[in-house]
Amino acid sequence: MVNVEKKAILDLFKRKRFPRPSQFRYLPRFLNKKEKTFLVIFSILTFSGIVGLVSLLYFNNTVEVAARGGEYTEGIVGYTRFINPLYSQNNEVDKDLTALIYSGLTKRNERLNMVMDLAESYEVNEEETIYTFKLKENILWHDGKSFTADDIVFTINAIKDQNYNSPLRTSWSAVEVTKINDFSVQFKLKKSFGNFLALTTVGILPKHIWEKVPVANINLAEANNKPVGTGPYKFKSFTKDKVGAIKAYELIANEKYYGEKPNLEKLILKFYPEYISAINALDNRQIDGLAFVSTEGMKDLKLRGRLNFYDIRLPQYTALFFNEGNNVILKDINIRQALALAIDRKRIVKEALLEDGALIESPILPGYFGLEEDTSHLVHNEADAQKILVDDDWVLKDGNKYRIKGTTQLKIVLTTIEKGQNVKAAGIIKENWEAIGIQVELKIISTSNLNVLLTDRSYEVFLFGQMYGTDLDPYAYWHSSAIKYPGLNLAGYGERKADALLEQARKTVDKVVKQQKYQEFEALLVENFPAIFLWEPKYNYLIDKKIKGLKINNLVTPSDRFTNLFSAYIKTKRIFR
Template sequence: MEQLSSLKKKVTSYFSHQKKSLRKFQKQHHWDKHLVSVLNKSKFPTIRQLRYLPKVLTKQERQKISILSLIILFASIVFLVNGYLLATVSVPKAGGDYVEGLIGSPRFINPILAQTDVDKDLASLIFPGLLKYDQNRQLVTDLAESYEISEDQLTYTFHLRGDVSWHDGEKFAANDVIFTIASIQDPEFNSPLARSFIGIIAEKIDDNTVKFVLKEPFAPFLSLLTVGILPEHLWYVIPPANATLTELNRAPIGAGAWKFDKFSKDRVGVIKSYSLIKNNSYYGNKPYLNNIIFKFYADFNSAVDALKSKDVQGIAYLPKEFRTDLKKYKNLNYNNLDQPQYTALFFNQNNNEFLKADYIRQVIALAIDKRTIVKDIFNSEGRIADVPSLPGIVVNSDIKKYDYDPEAAAELLEKNGWELTSTTTADGITKQVRQKKNWYLQLKLTTVDQPVNVQTAELIKSSLDQIGFDVQLDIVDKSKILQDVIRNRNYESLLFSENLGTDPDPFPFWHSSQNEYPGLNLAIFTNKAVDKLLEDARRINNWDERKDKYLEFQKIIAEELPAVSLFNATYTYPQDKSVKGFNLYSIAVPADRFSNLHEWFVKTKRIWK
C-alpha cells in the first residue's frame, strides 16, 4: 500500500508540473500573437516578414516544410493533369507515316494486269472502282454516285461522281470507264480478268453516265465493278500489246486516296521500297497518315526480322509457323481476320479406283482429326470446316457430318472386306496395311511445299496409316503446283486451299463446266443437281433466294463427299502497337486489309469534351 501511495504522488506531481508549463507557454504565445498583431494590422505576415521565416525555424522544421511543399506541389500537378485528362479526349491527329513489309516485288501496279498480291495491294490504294467493299464487307459506291438495275436484271446504269480528278489533275469521266472495260476484254492486253467480263457490253450515255448490258442475269456482276478504273487520256496512246512495258505500271496515275511518290531500286534494278503520298484532292474521306511506305523482302524470314527490328511497322501476312518466334515481342498486335477460304482434301476419282466407292471417302473423312489440325498447327486460330464455306452464309445445319471416329472408320473397312495384313515397304519397314483380294489400300496425297500444308498432310497420313492405309506423300514446289499438278489434274488426292473472293458464288470451283483447267473444280465433281443450283443462284439478285440455293448446294456436297473439307484458317496481319485505328474482322482478299486505311493513325492530340 505504501508503494502505491508513493507512485500516486509522483504521477500527480508530474501532471501538475505539465499544467504550469502549458500555462506559461500559452502566456508567451499570447504575447507573440500580440506582437505580430501590432506590427501588421492586416493580421497576416508580409512578404518581408516571411523572408525571415527560415531564420526563426529550426533545421528540422525547415526540412518538414520543404517536404510538405513538395507534396503539395506534386499533388497539385497530379490534380491538374487528371483534371485535364478527364475534361479532354484523345483523338487521331493528321501526320506520320506507316511502313509495311511485303514479300516479292511490284511489276504491274495496274488493276487490270495485276496478278500477284503485291501488285494488287498497291493498285487497290491508287485506283478506285465504281464500287468498293467497305470495312463491313458491304458493297458501296465509290467512283459511282448511284446506280439502277433493270427489272430483267440485264441492264445496270451507273451515275458517276462529278468531283473526281486523276492524280495529274485531269477530270474523271465516263470515257475512262468504257476504256477500262474494253481493255480488259481486249485479248492483246492479256488481262487475267478477261474471262469474268466476257459478253458484257459497256456503253457511254453521257460524260457522267455509263450503262452495262448483260446477255443473261448474273448476280455476282456488281462485285466485278470493284475493279480499278484506268485514265483513258494516258493509256489510249499505248498499244495494248505493249501494255506491260510502260512505265505507268511502276509510276501509275490513279484517282484514289493515295498517289505514287517515289521508289528505290537495288543495284540490279529490283524495286526495294515504294512510297505513296496522301492525295489532298481526294473526293472521299481523307486519311490521317501522310505517307505509306512499302519495303519488299525476298521471303518471310527477312520480313519477320524487319518487324522484330522495327524497320517496318507491319507485314502483309504472318504465316503460322512464325508466331512462336514472335511471342516475346510485346509491341505487336495480331489481327486474326476471317476469310472466305477453306482447305480441303480433294479426291480425283479418275486417278484412284478406290475413291469411287462412297464408303472409302467416308472412311477417310472419319479418320481425319480436324480438331487436332486446328489446335496443333493453327494454335486454335481457325475453325473446323465440314463443307465449303461461303462468305456471308451460315453453314447449313442439316448437313451430314463426319466427326473424328477412327474406330468407326476401321469397322467400315472391315465390313467391306478390307483386312489388316503385314507388308514390308521398300525401306524394309514392316507395317500393317489393309488388303482386299490382291489389292492394297493405297493413296497418293499431293500438296504444295509450304509448312502448314506439309504439316497438315503429315497429320492426315498418320491418321490414315493408323487404320491401314498405305499413304504416299507427294510434296510439290510452289512454283510447279499449277503447271505440273493442277493444270492436268495430276493427283489422286490434293490438299489445297480455295478462296472464293468477295462474292459467295462457288460456280468456278464446283460446277462441272469447270472440271478442266483453267476451271478450278479440283474434285472433278459432276452433279446435275449442283450444276442447276449454281446456275440458278447466279441469275437471282434476291439474296434470300440465292442463299437458299447455296445451302442446298452445301447439303449435296456433304452427302456426296467429293472432298473432305478440313478447316477455315484465319489471316494473321501483325502490326506494331504504335499504329492505331485498324478495325476489321474479315477480308476476302489480302488487299482488303486496307479497307479502313483512312482511319489509321500514328499521332494523337487531345480536345475538350
C-alpha cells in the same frame, strides 16, 4: 520615409476596400519572411487549383479522337511489276499498291458488304441484265484532272481488248459498257449475273494518260511505276537497289480524296525477297508492320513486346479432293466416309498448322456468305471408320496390315504440293488412314509440276487449297462445267442439283435467296462426300503498337487489309463533346 509610404497605403485601404493592382507592388515591403513564404505558397496553390480545375473541365467536356498525321511502314514479301488494275491480278504486291492508289465503281467495306465508291448509286432492270451507274461528281485524279465516265469506258474496253492481254478479259468479255453522259454509265450483260457488282471493284484508269500509250508499249509505260489514280493515297516516290529493282514505295495521303480521308499521312511499302529478311527488318525497327506471317515464321521474332498481333482470315480452304476416275475404290461413298472419319483434323491444326487454321465442314465458309456459323458434323472417330470398312467387307487377313476385299487391296495414292503445312498434314493423314488398314502411297510434287498435275488430273486424292475471288462464288470450283482442265472442279463433282443451285445463286442479287441456295448446296456436299474439307488458314498480322484504332475483320483479298488501315491512327487530338 517608410512611415509616410505606409500611412499613404493604409489611407488608400480605408478609402477603398480593395487596392488597385499598382498598389500591390508595395506589399512585399510590409511583409515579414514568414508572411512572404505563406503568400508564395498560397499563390502557387491558387494557381495550381485554377489550372487543375480548368484541366478537369477541359477533359470532362472533350474526347480524344484520331488526328491526321504520322507515318507507317509495312514490309511486303515480293516485288512489284505493274501497278496497273489491268494486270495486278497476277501479283499480290501490285494488288496492294493498286488498292491504295486506284478506286473502282464499288468496293467492299469492313463488313464485306458491297458499297459505292466512285459511283454515287446504281439501278438494275428487272431482268438484272442492265446496270446503270450514276457517278460522283467533282472527283479529281491525283494530277488534278477531272474524273468522268470516259475513264470508265476506256478502262473496261481496254480490259476487253485482246491486245491489252488483261487477265480480267474473260470476266468482262460478255459485258458492254456505254457512256450516257459525263457522270453516268451503263453496263449490259448477255445474261443475269448476281455477282456482277464484284467485278466493278476493278480500279479505273485515267484515260488522259493511258490513251497516249501505244498498246505495244504498255508494259514499258512509266505510268505503271508512277501511277495516277483517284484513291486515298497517291504516289510520291520510289527507291531502287543497286541492280535497279524497286525496293520501296512512298505514298502520301490524297488531300483531295472524295471519300473519308485516311488518318495516316504517309505510307511506305518496303519489299523483301523472303519472310526471314522481312522479320529481321521488323526486329530492327526498319518496318512497323508485316502481314501473313505464319506462327512457325515468327519463331525467330525477338521484339514481340512492341507489337500487336492480329488474326487475318481470307476466303480460302484446304481439302482432300477425290478423283474417282483414277481409283475405282473411291467411287464407294462408304470408303469416302470412312476416310473422313479416320482423319484427326484437330491434330492437323495443332501439329501441322501450329494453330494457324480453323476447322471447316464445307467450302461455304462462315462469315463470308452471310452464314455466320459452321454446322459441324464431322468428328474424328477411328472406331466408326473401321466399322464402316468391315461392314463393307474390307477385312484384315492373316495378320496383314492392310485390308482387302476379295483379291483387291485397299490402297490409295495421296498427293500434295511441296509446301510445309501440306506435307506435314499429309503425313498425319497417311498415319490416320493406315491405322484403319488402308495402304497409303504419299506423293509430294513441286509447285513447278502443279500445272501438269491439274491438266492431266493425275491424282487419286489431292490435298490442296482453293481461294475465292472478289465475287465469293464457289461456281468455278464446284460446277460440272469446270470438271475438265482448265476448270478447277478438282473433285470432278457433277451433281445436277448442285449445278442448278450454283447457277441460281450466282444469277440472283437477292442476298437471302443467295444464302438459301448456298445452304442447300452445302447440304448436298455433306451428303455426297466429293471431298473432305479440312481447314481454313489463319494468318498473323504484326503491327507496331504505335498504330492505334486498327480493327482487322475477314478479308476477301490480301490487299483488303488496307481498308482497315485507313481508320488507324498515330496522332490524336481532343474535341469538345
